[in-house]
Amino acid sequence: MSEHLLDALEAHLDSIELRIARQASHEAIERLQRSYCYFIDKGLWTAASDLFADDATGEWGQSGVYRGKERIRSYLALRGPEGLGQGELNTHITCQAIITVADDNMSAKARWRSDNMHCTDGTGSWSEGTYENIYVNDGGVWKIASMHYYVTLICDYDKGWIAGDIPMDPPSETLPPDAPPTEVYESLPGAYLPAYHYPNPVTGEQPKKPDLPELPESGEDTLADAVAALSTRVERLEDQRACEKLQRSYGFYVDKAMWNDVSDLFVDDSTLEIGGRGVFLGKKRVLEYMGIGLGPTGPQREQVINHQQFQGIVTVAEDGKTARGRWRAFVIGGSSWAPVNWGDCLYENHYKKVDGVWVMDKLHAPFTMYTLYTDGWHKATTPNTRPESFPPPPDLAPTVVYLTYPNYYCEPFHYPNPVTGKEAPPPNPAAGGVANMADFASEES
Amino acid sequence: MSAERQERIEARIAQLNAEMQKREDYQAIIRLQRAYGFYIDKGYWREASDLFTEDATYEQGVDGVFIGRERIHQVIVKLSGGNPGPGLPFGQLYERFQLQPVITVSDDGQSAFGRWHELAMLGQYGEHAEWGEGVYENRYRKEGGVWKISALHYFPNFVAPYEGGWAVLKPVEGDWRSPELADFPPDAPPTVNYKPFPDQFTVPFHYPHPVTGKAVA
Secondary structure (H helix, E strand, C coil): CCHHHHHHHHHHHHHHHHHHHHHHHHHHHHHHHHHHHHHHHCCCHHHHHCCEEEEEEEEECCCCEEECHHHHHHHHHHHCCCCCCCCCEEEEEEEEEEEEECCCCCEEEEEEEEEEEEEECCEEEEEEEEEEEEEEEECCEEEEEEEEEEEEEEEECCCCCCCCECCCCCCCCCCCCCECCCCCCCCCCCCCCCCCCCCCCCCCCCCCCCCCCCCCCCCCCCHHHHHHHHHHHHHHHHHHHHHHHHHHHHHHHHHCCCHHHHHCCEEEEEEEEECCCCEEEHHHHHHHHHHHHHCCCCCCCCEEEEEEEEEEEEEECCCCCEEEEEEEEEEEEEECCEEEEEEEEEEEEEEEEECCEEEEEEEEECEEEEEECCCCCCCCCCCCCCHHHCCCCCCECCCCCCCCCCCCCCCCCCCCCCCCCCCCCCCCCCCCCCCCHHHHCCCCC | CHHHHHHHHHHHHHHHHHHHHHHHHHHHHHHHHHHHHHHHHCCCHHHHHCCEEEEEEEEECCCCEEECHHHHHHHHHHHHCCCCCCCCCCCEEEEEEEEEEEEEECCCCCEEEEEEEEEEEEEECCCEEEEEEEEEEEEEEEECCEEEEEEEEEEEEEEEECCCHHHHCCCCCCCCCCHHHCCCCCCECCCCCCCCCCCCCCCCCCCCCCCCCCCCC
């Protein structure tokens, strides 16, 4: 084997090794951030602060900045002693990660959100916010270098957001921060846009690909083939993460009514179909759908339109040109001029790679349930939307007509059962009705 | 010299293939649990129970342990209200979000642990609605190259009425087993006894602290 070929193989392996290591770093950062929330859930302040680097900083809402692991622990412990007392609730469910690992794998940035349920002195509340954090690879151990949590809303459980907004705490007087807040803003009813650490995944600058020598194509089980096969495996995982980033960015942009950024995730032959409103063709119509249908661009005071993107199952085609994704959106919506609601929505989306960049091909979002905050889903549900109920009208009629909760609809799963490999059958004919489903059950169920 | 370099390259390829396999295992396990959630939401009980190993266990709250895939199928049906599926009857909401995974694959790549957070929207139209919240500590096993759930253990923290929410919950007294399982005893008693919110219980962590490497209380 020529030295020249061996050089080329080693260059490829160096690159692959780094790409796999960066994937492992994604996992480590997911573990760090998710552990942080599992720990503070239970008042484990020491375990939570031990996730930080020695010289880390922490800033939560308008707390101001705390420097160093020990000060961070003291700040967290303002909530109470280690471990929660009877009747205390501090649940933080963190999701929707957009993790950007540096090219050299030594640092990373990430945007997250968490939905939080609290109870103190017999009073319940909800809160939600965005993290923009920095992580550092400290000799192979990832640590939190900087945590900045931006509060979107805090609200009284009984009144909900808008009617029951609670302001953020000012900087502590008992444990003053080391520096004042780096950004002064108001949570709901105020509107604030925490800066994104990353550019728009479609129109922004793309990650650079290393310049590598070409490998010979043989198809005969050579070392070059083994290296190429390994490179493809890494690439499929990178493809999956790129699609996840696309979908999660969609959610973060919708949250803040960033309609231009939303439509930039689409291309001219993409489609969008949400609820029962019909099909919109192309990115220009996506922009009209958002801007005409959903209101002015940019976050508005006294309004929240959180579309939280959860539980994604992304399946990349073998050739790496297309992908599918099943997701759910947990919707927190409403304003002082429109109904305040909870929403639960499913996605079965298509993505495609255009000139090396993953874009939305078809966004298809059947609604599961929408309800008014003041009532709850057992008392009030919003019927599915229809083309005539929404300006502007669609380019094409809905591809599927269905009823939302309290009725039943199951958008088909794009993937076979991960264990049996079988396609899921259609629902029982009695699903969504009051007839005894057992009378209509098939042998297989 | 060329032969030596070639051997080194072969060894590196083998090592990187193993590293890549770990990444793929991590993703496969996350996909498995999320698929479980999407099936449960829509009343696809058979598809959900097919994700378990033949000898798997299922344990929720203090309901005890159900052993084997068929028993798991039965208990999933019972707990959801008894309809055979696939699907849900009019007015039932059974949304159980599977969130926040911490996945730890064993060194030999044949088994794994996973901690998850569940947020649930439950209810029956015209009657009642509840928020649910809890934590899973599950186990997974690779059989014939396919990841399966070998033990599901869900620790509900609460199921709270929409009216008033978790603030109106009172401590449970005595037996708080699921009433749906009154005529369906488990195969073994609960492995962990605890009380849900407003009492406090920290679900034990399957993994050491990510930075200090020490056990977390």
